[in-house]
Amino acid sequence: xxAEILPYLIIIPxxxxxxxxxxxxxxxxxxxxxxxxxxxxTLAVGSWVFYWVYEKGTVLYTLxxxxxxxxxxxxxxxxxxxxxFGALMVLMVTFVAFMAVIYSLGYMRHDxxxxxxxxxxxxxxxxxxxxxxxxxxxxxxxxxxxxxxxxYALVAFRNDTWEAIEAGIKYMFVGSVASSxxxxxxxxxxxxxxxxxxxxxxxxxxxxxxxxxxxALALFISGLLFKSxxxxxxxxxxxxxxxxxxxxxxxxxxxxIKIGGIYALARIAFSIYGASVSVKTVGWLIILFACITxxxxxxxxxxxxxxxRLLAYSxxxxxxxxxxxxxxxxxxxxxxxGEIALAGAIYxxxxxxxxxxxxxxxxxxxxxxxxxRDLNELSGLAKTMPKTTFxxxxxxxxxxxxPPLNGFASKWLIYESSALFNPVLGAIxxxxxxxxxxxxxxxxxxxxxxxxxRVMEAKDPEKSxxxxxxxxxxxxxxxxxxxxxxxxxxxxxxxxxxxxxxxYVATLMGGG
Numbered sequence: 001x002x003a004e005i006l007p008y009l010i011i012i013p014x015x016x017x018x019x020x021x022x023x024x025x026x027x028x029x030x031x032x033x034x035x036x037x038x039x040x041x042t043l044a045v046g047s048w049v050f051y052w053v054y055e056k057g058t059v060l061y062t063l064x065x066x067x068x069x070x071x072x073x074x075x076x077x078x079x080x081x082x083x084x085f086g087a088l089m090v091l092m093v094t095f096v097a098f099m100a101v102i103y104s105l106g107y108m109r110h111d112x113x114x115x116x117x118x119x120x121x122x123x124x125x126x127x128x129x130x131x132x133x134x135x136x137x138x139x140x141x142x143x144x145x146x147x148x149x150x151x152y153a154l155v156a157f158r159n160d161t162w163e164a165i166e167a168g169i170k171y172m173f174v175g176s177v178a179s180s181x182x183x184x185x186x187x188x189x190x191x192x193x194x195x196x197x198x199x200x201x202x203x204x205x206x207x208x209x210x211x212x213x214x215x216a217l218a219l220f221i222s223g224l225l226f227k228s229x230x231x232x233x234x235x236x237x238x239x240x241x242x243x244x245x246x247x248x249x250x251x252x253x254x255x256x257i258k259i260g261g262i263y264a265l266a267r268i269a270f271s272i273y274g275a276s277v278s279v280k281t282v283g284w285l286i287i288l289f290a291c292i293t294x295x296x297x298x299x300x301x302x303x304x305x306x307x308x309r310l311l312a313y314s315x316x317x318x319x320x321x322x323x324x325x326x327x328x329x330x331x332x333x334x335x336x337x338g339e340i341a342l343a344g345a346i347y348x349x350x351x352x353x354x355x356x357x358x359x360x361x362x363x364x365x366x367x368x369x370x371x372x373r374d375l376n377e378l379s380g381l382a383k384t385m386p387k388t389t390f391x392x393x394x395x396x397x398x399x400x401x402x403p404p405l406n407g408f409a410s411k412w413l414i415y416e417s418s419a420l421f422n423p424v425l426g427a428i429x430x431x432x433x434x435x436x437x438x439x440x441x442x443x444x445x446x447x448x449x450x451x452x453x454r455v456m457e458a459k460d461p462e463k464s465x466x467x468x469x470x471x472x473x474x475x476x477x478x479x480x481x482x483x484x485x486x487x488x489x490x491x492x493x494x495x496x497x498x499x500x501x502x503x504y505v506a507t508l509m510g511g512g
């Protein structure tokens with residue numbers, strides 16, 4: 001079994017989503033079992049894809065034919081091209097989505113319309129997987145819209161509150177503006193070069209770089225910064241998280257802004273454009289947004305009293321670190337410093353999915369037990385919800401970057417490359433971490449304080465909610481115990497695969 005397994009990343013969730021209304025007729029247990037089965041099967045395929053790509057290298061799959069090329073030696077068919085970076089994103093999406101689905105069994109039990117909820121969450125996973133494996137920009141846009149529309153609906157799922165409706169509309173408006181910019185960039189590239197196959201487009205851009213291609217890149221960067229929640233266009237994120245169900249917040253922060261923003265930005269910048277544009281200038285532009293984002297996001301987190309809004313601003317801050325790594329990777333393109341920075345960005349993308357996924361699931365457990373997100377009412381929670389508090393302690397320590405947890409290694413790579421590239425950037429990154437530390441210490445101080453009357457009747461959530469939290473906690477600890485092995489064997493090779501534009505193009509041409 002080789003590349004032929006790739007279609008199942010799309011077929012399984014697609015079949016699961018469209019069959020959910022029929023399965024729902026058999027009752028709640030059948031619906032829940034079906035959602036877990038589909039998400040679990042997708043995780044199994046995603047794990048196999050990661051293993052296969054890790055062992056064999058970049059995989060190319062052409063839909064409906066042996067080769068993507070027609071008689072004129074021109075790519076005319078849909079291709080999926082997955083390198084180690086893409087395979088790592090597939091593993092990240094399928095794992096965190098599976099945890100979110102299991103968590104939803106208890107968390108969403110008292111909501112109505114759950115057949116629609118599970119349909120949408122599976123479609124959301126489908127869209128993200130399509131983005132991670134696609135080898136052409138047209139299908140990238142199709143899957144981007146699938147992911148976006150599902151996420152808009154899920155943010156506003158609890159539409160009995162004005163907060164959810166307002167957040168959903170705001171998210172949809174910002175997302176539509178971003179999608180329009182991206183679509184315009186795709187149209188410009190197609191009009192200029194006559195192809196949207198990424199590998200072939202990279203070849204054409206390297207042979208004939210034009211001003212149209214540069215304008216398209218500017219449009220891509222603008223739209224994808226919107227999608228990633230980078231400052232100063234982060235305002236939708238702070239409203240979307242508090243309104244969305246916490247299981248969706250975990251996916252939105254841990255996955256959606258990474259795949260629809262960070263992954264897409266890195267893939268387009270490195271695999272399509274590479275050295276065909278002034279990567280140093282592009283890199284410094286991204287570094288500028290990264291510095292603003294990591295300071296604004298972490299600083300705003302410090303002053304929040306709403307637990308989910310605090311986590312939302314923290315997500316903005318962590319996106320800043322990832323963008324900083326990508327920006328240095330571009331500005332120092334081809335150097336060891338650039339490679340370390342890019343490896344740190346990829347590493348932190350994966351780590352943040354685990355850490356922030358855990359923290360939002362914990363927030364959901366607290367809200368589920370107490371009915372409030374107000375930190376002023378959560379004093380003494382450690383006494384009545386000890387397992388939940390322990391998980392939060394691990395997640396908070398990891399996201400701050402404390403050893404021996406997974407966040408330490410990825411942040412250290414970003415610190416190291418920032419200091420080597422420009423000491424000022426290293427200082428900015430550390431200032432951001434100081435704000436991040438203040439925000440989470442404040443929450444922990446509240447949790448370990450004198451118990452308030454409201455928390456006295458609280459208790460740890462049921463097993464379907466607790467197990468995903470504990471599994472993510474274990475994953476954070478285990479990854480923290482082997483940080484440099486993971487970095488050397490997975491993250492640096494993934495960075496090298498992303499940087500190696502020639503290999504990406506050669507994989508496609510080898511399919512001809």
